[in-house]
Amino acid sequence: MSAAVTSAGTAPVTIRAMESSSTAPGGSTRREATRQKLYEAAVTLIAEQGFSATTVDEIAERAGVAKGTVYYNFASKSVLFEELLRHGVGLLAASLREAAEKTARDGGSKVDALDAMVRAGLVFIDRYPAFTQLYVAEMWRTNRAWQSTLMVVRQQAVAVVEDVLREGVEGGEFSDEIDVPLTASALVGMVLVAALDWQSFQPERSLDDVHAALSRLLQGRVSGPGRG
Amino acid sequence: MSAAVTSAGTAPVTIRAMESSSTAPGGSTRREATRQKLYEAAVTLIAEQGFSATTVDEIAERAGVAKGTVYYNFASKSVLFEELLRHGVGLLAASLREAAEKTARDGGSKVDALDAMVRAGLVFIDRYPAFTQLYVAEMWRTNRAWQSTLMVVRQQAVAVVEDVLREGVEGGEFSDEIDVPLTASALVGMVLVAALDWQSFQPERSLDDVHAALSRLLQGRVSGPGRG
DNA sequence: AAATTTGAACTGACTGGTCAGTGCAAAAAC
DNA sequence: GTTTTTGCACTGACCAGTCAGTTCAAATTT
Numbered sequence: 001m002s003a004a005v006t007s008a009g010t011a012p013v014t015i016r017a018m019e020s021s022s023t024a025p026g027g028s029t030r031r032e033a034t035r036q037k038l039y040e041a042a043v044t045l046i047a048e049q050g051f052s053a054t055t056v057d058e059i060a061e062r063a064g065v066a067k068g069t070v071y072y073n074f075a076s077k078s079v080l081f082e083e084l085l086r087h088g089v090g091l092l093a094a095s096l097r098e099a100a101e102k103t104a105r106d107g108g109s110k111v112d113a114l115d116a117m118v119r120a121g122l123v124f125i126d127r128y129p130a131f132t133q134l135y136v137a138e139m140w141r142t143n144r145a146w147q148s149t150l151m152v153v154r155q156q157a158v159a160v161v162e163d164v165l166r167e168g169v170e171g172g173e174f175s176d177e178i179d180v181p182l183t184a185s186a187l188v189g190m191v192l193v194a195a196l197d198w199q200s201f202q203p204e205r206s207l208d209d210v211h212a213a214l215s216r217l218l219q220g221r222v223s224g225p226g227r228g
Numbered sequence: 229m230s231a232a233v234t235s236a237g238t239a240p241v242t243i244r245a246m247e248s249s250s251t252a253p254g255g256s257t258r259r260e261a262t263r264q265k266l267y268e269a270a271v272t273l274i275a276e277q278g279f280s281a282t283t284v285d286e287i288a289e290r291a292g293v294a295k296g297t298v299y300y301n302f303a304s305k306s307v308l309f310e311e312l313l314r315h316g317v318g319l320l321a322a323s324l325r326e327a328a329e330k331t332a333r334d335g336g337s338k339v340d341a342l343d344a345m346v347r348a349g350l351v352f353i354d355r356y357p358a359f360t361q362l363y364v365a366e367m368w369r370t371n372r373a374w375q376s377t378l379m380v381v382r383q384q385a386v387a388v389v390e391d392v393l394r395e396g397v398e399g400g401e402f403s404d405e406i407d408v409p410l411t412a413s414a415l416v417g418m419v420l421v422a423a424l425d426w427q428s429f430q431p432e433r434s435l436d437d438v439h440a441a442l443s444r445l446l447q448g449r450v451s452g453p454g455r456g
Numbered sequence: 457a458a459a460t461t462t463g464a465a466c467t468g469a470c471t472g473g474t475c476a477g478t479g480c481a482a483a484a485a486c
Numbered sequence: 487g488t489t490t491t492t493g494c495a496c497t498g499a500c501c502a503g504t505c506a507g508t509t510c511a512a513a514t515t516t
Contacts, residue, residue, distance in 0.1 A: 030485070030490070048371040052280035055475060066492045068478090073490095077476070137365045140424045142276050179441035181430070182422055186445055189421020190414040196368045197413040213407035217414055220448020258465070283501060294467040299503065301465090 035073050037063040039084050047130035082149045088131040089153040095120045096160040110168035118191050119211050125195040158184050263301050265291040267312050275358035310377045316359040317381040323348045324388040338396035346419050347439050353423040386412050
């Protein structure tokens with residue numbers, strides 16, 4: 001095994017991008033706009049073709065920017081990709097946490113919180129389908145340079161689900177027999193795959209429709225005869 | 229009930245089992261052995277690195293074969309990959325169908341059938357983790373040459389789940405309100421993601437353990453005492 | 457049964473092309 | 487006047503696919 005983690009020495013590249021638009025602290029917004037364009041170009045291209053099959057020239061062209069600009073803004077193709085990952089998952093995690101917290105504020109149960117998070121997940125995937133594709137495609141790869149980035153990024157999202165499950169167990173709402181990490185994974189997988197299939201094969205269906213079907217599954221309302 | 233159906237009864241599925249003898253025009257055993265070696269080399273490399281990042285030279289080297297041999301046996305890199313996909317999903321679909329049919333023969337309910345299929349899925353992923361990784365990574369890509377192969381291949385596996393759900397609805401065991409295709413997707417996703425996370429992050433856990441956790445979720449036994 | 461032929465299977469150096477990343481002078485934006 | 491972007495030529499590595507030549511076991515001939 002080589003495990004050649006060569007140049008881990010470089011200074012951490014500034015991870016701004018997320019809070020972009022609001023309150024410019026003397027910094028240039030122009031640069032942020034360029035980076036944003038590059039993110040958007042890269043995310044769709046990589047989702048369609050994969051990282052390796054996507055060229056920097058393509059990204060630059062779709063972003064309407066010169067190739068040199070890509071390298072002025074990002075140290076390398078992989079760095080661009082890693083920052084894109086962090087950027088996207090940051091949005092997702094924030095959205096999930098927001099959904100869970102709102103439910104808590106409104107006095108909802110933990111199942112309600114999970115349900116709200118399922119919906120938030122669907123909304124996110126509906127809004128950023130390319131990012132979701134890309135995430136799924138790269139998540140379980142071993143041996144990749146950005147392995148550690150992915151781990152961090154995954155944990156950020158899954159942890160929110162785990163937290164709600166754990167609170168549910170502690171509060172007696174969920175059986176203390178449940179396996180929190182595994183159940184969280186399974187729930188994430190349920191939403192992820194159902195949503196991707198929805199986007200890919202039945203894009204005309206409404207979000208509410210899909211949400212209703214997943215809610216039913218989540219709440220164990222699958223068994224039992226129909227009204228006929 | 230369910231759960232106790234260990235893999236003892238199922239026939240061990242070996243990759244070799246698929247082609248073995250029949251349908252060979254030249255009837256050469258040597259050639260089949262070479263192709264098998266190439267499949268095995270390709271599946272792990274592509275799972276690790278992705279299709280585009282994996283070179284034909286690497287595949288040949290790992291298979292212990294010259295590069296020319298790859299092209300003697302397959303028309304191109306993509307063709308090798310497509311045949312690999314068909315090969316693997318054939319095994320999975322057969323395994324799922326077998327599990328469902330055995331449950332039916334034993335007079336089990338449809339929930340039992342689903343549970344048996346969850347287990348069969350886990351067994352498959354446990355045995356061929358690389359194939360599973362690769363499948364997930366390529367499934368939802370648009371724009372790829374083997375798009376149609378993937379569709380066929382996906383349908384082969386998902387259809388088995390859909391069939392069981394549909395039969396369950398018709399027999400009154402499941403609510404006729406459920407959305408069959410979407411629920412099937414969600415169930416597949418649940419198993420897929422939970423299993424991949426298991427393999428990636430907690431490989432020391434037993435299959436029974438993981439199966440038990442998923443069974444609980446499947447049967448809606450998540451909510452605790454008090455039925456909050 | 458030894459010598460010879462056959463051809464499927466395999467080999468690996470080679471080719472034509474692609475692509476990440478560089479370098480830099482000039483323009484544009486701020 | 488500093489920061490950012492542009493445009494474009496260039497390099498060096500890498501890679502899919504090719505092809506003329508080799509291997510060897512079985513078939514055929516002697």
